Amino acid sequence: MALVVTKFGGTSVASPERIKNVAKRLVAKRQAGDDVVAVVSAMGKTTDELVSLARAMNTAPSKREMDMLLSTGEQTSMALLAMAIQALGYKAISFTGWQAGIVTDNEYSLAKIENIDAHRIREAIADGYIVVVAGFQGLSLGGDITTLGRGGSDTTAVALAYGIDADVCEIYSDVDGVYSADPRVAPRARKLDFISYDDMLEMSSAGSGVLQARAVEFARKYGVVIHSRSAFSDAPGTLIKEAVPDMEQAVVSGIAHDTSEIRFTLRGLPDNPGVAAKLFATLAAYKVSVDMIIQNSVADDKANISFTFPGNQKAAVEEAVSRVKRDMPFDRVDIDEDIAKVSLVGTGMKSSPGIAARAFKSLADNEISLKMISTSPIRISVVVEASQVTAAVRCLHTEFGLDSDTVFEETQLSPEEIAAKMNKGR
């Protein structure tokens, strides 16, 4: 007898057949005695279709109307899921974001949850219903429909789990948990039974696509236990929760990698205070998500600054950099698109000196040269040539004792599922 919030993504509800499968899983949970709340995304490509309809109307549609439009996707899938559960003979009721009491700020398309008033959900559970809730959406204090942006449905699930004091928030996807590395890159990757919030956040921001960092942050803040598991099997997945002593034995929890970033190096900048401040303030004004930064002085009172950022923001960065050049001349820009970031993540690093040295030696032994290095108390990231990313992940995985005895075979994943895994939507 547990109170469980479950979340199913867009691929899990992409067709009537798949929605029926989700209904069966929820009913099985109910039969096992659990109280169940299911958070759903829009069906498969619905969101893309709505976006293209909007673009046919207006090349720059207002965000308010866009949220109004996109929120119909989840409303459709939740009603269909409730009907499918009823067809199996169980009571089900669906709620939109505003009915579920998800109150947000007014930031259309990127709204933040401000409050949860889950009394309708609690009442429906008490009345024996399986409750289905639209993910990704809420209601602003002004009474407008808002959407939560990327990863929004995961965040809805975690927020509701907090709002109704659920025992666990199960997030179902096409992968069966969090791995010590991407199994397609490191075939000896192990599925983790547990990972701490901190390590999961570092893994997410270092490129692991299993869970949206935003949902993990919310879970950490409010102490919600997340269970990341497969939509296609009953095997247990990975629990994401507060670190406990026995979790800290592993020095390194996992190796994440990210090939989506590119690097700009500005050469021959004036070497005086305020140069970096000016550059990064301008990049921020263009809404660029800068990741790693290195500055070093060179001869003749000049300095070079390198920074990495997501490759899809290249146009914005070029504009920002040419604006900077007008006020603050420099010699030239070098652009490096063939890079990959590889990160060791582990809460245990804090109390284990020498991890960085071991990592660098292992990489050197494998003739992998490092272009950039960045560290936090629980993460070490290095930037390498894109062509060396597989070798780097594998050697670090072996070096820190993460290798499993079994070799991962990915025959169960279709190309679409791999693509979905590489580029998670909402």
Place this chain on the structure above:
Amino acid sequence: MALVVTKFGGTSVASPERIKNVAKRLVAKRQAGDDVVAVVSAMGKTTDELVSLARAMNTAPSKREMDMLLSTGEQTSMALLAMAIQALGYKAISFTGWQAGIVTDNEYSLAKIENIDAHRIREAIADGYIVVVAGFQGLSLGGDITTLGRGGSDTTAVALAYGIDADVCEIYSDVDGVYSADPRVAPRARKLDFISYDDMLEMSSAGSGVLQARAVEFARKYGVVIHSRSAFSDAPGTLIKEAVPDMEQAVVSGIAHDTSEIRFTLRGLPDNPGVAAKLFATLAAYKVSVDMIIQNSVADDKANISFTFPGNQKAAVEEAVSRVKRDMPFDRVDIDEDIAKVSLVGTGMKSSPGIAARAFKSLADNEISLKMISTSPIRISVVVEASQVTAAVRCLHTEFGLDSDTVFEETQLSPEEIAAKMNKGR
């Protein structure tokens, strides 16, 4: 400078191109100085597609979830229309039924409007917005999404016109107003400049598909002036409003016809009190909409009862009749599917005796035999052979001086538009 509520049906917003055309018409009104509220239906076949998705989930989906699902259709078209207006450089904002303050009872799929709290619409108009509202939907007092059933969007428009005290409620469709008869049957039919609520209600219930009777009833109750006009031209249409002295000069406003009904005749029923009560109570329990009824006694203490009803309710009627037969045996049932009802409608009849006699003589002169007759103070209906419906409509149209000097050509109507006209949806 007027405050105008406009309503556009599903065919008017069936494609991105058509939505843009509606946006242009609304902007033209705004440019002319009017304040505009637009009520929209779902795009073209959206509702049918959603219904078939629901049936794939559950052969008998719950009405609550069905309303949740179907209401996404109007939410989609209203957001797209608001975006299209914004693309023309005008301020626009869309509201769902619950945001527009349309409060209904709890009768899912057939909800009745109980209250309108239009303060958000009034504020948006005051702020200079063109306001777009989802038709067909509301919010129950329990906080659930409801739909208003057949003709719901017309009713939404009329109710909002009342709620914001609009000068007129313009209902756009693929016909350019109310005619003295169906122009495809009577080519000399005239478009009426005015028609009273009472006559319009009789025309609607007698088979004229231009406006939903329910919306006309609402308009009569609250004194809302309706302007029925074409979505494809700027020509004025027909005003539906309270009868005024000069409107009463025409004895007969129009001739309506209806080929959708069929007739059952139960022969050899026991001729005693309570037989008719028993029969029609059973039909009511099966939710049959009985239209005309004739009972006559025959020899040997037996009676025959004939009644007409919409042909799509035949299965329910057969079931009801076989149930009646168990308690109250009769000889046999005759079923007549090839019938048509032709009705003369006119408030002026009340003060003009002899209209019925003139009508029957005109029909007899044209060798049209009558199967049933039914009258109200402002309507005379006869049932004839389906093959004689055109002749009956035309001879009555001529007899009562309704013929126009010009002959209607229907080249501007596509087959889909004719079909839509014959069988209006919501």
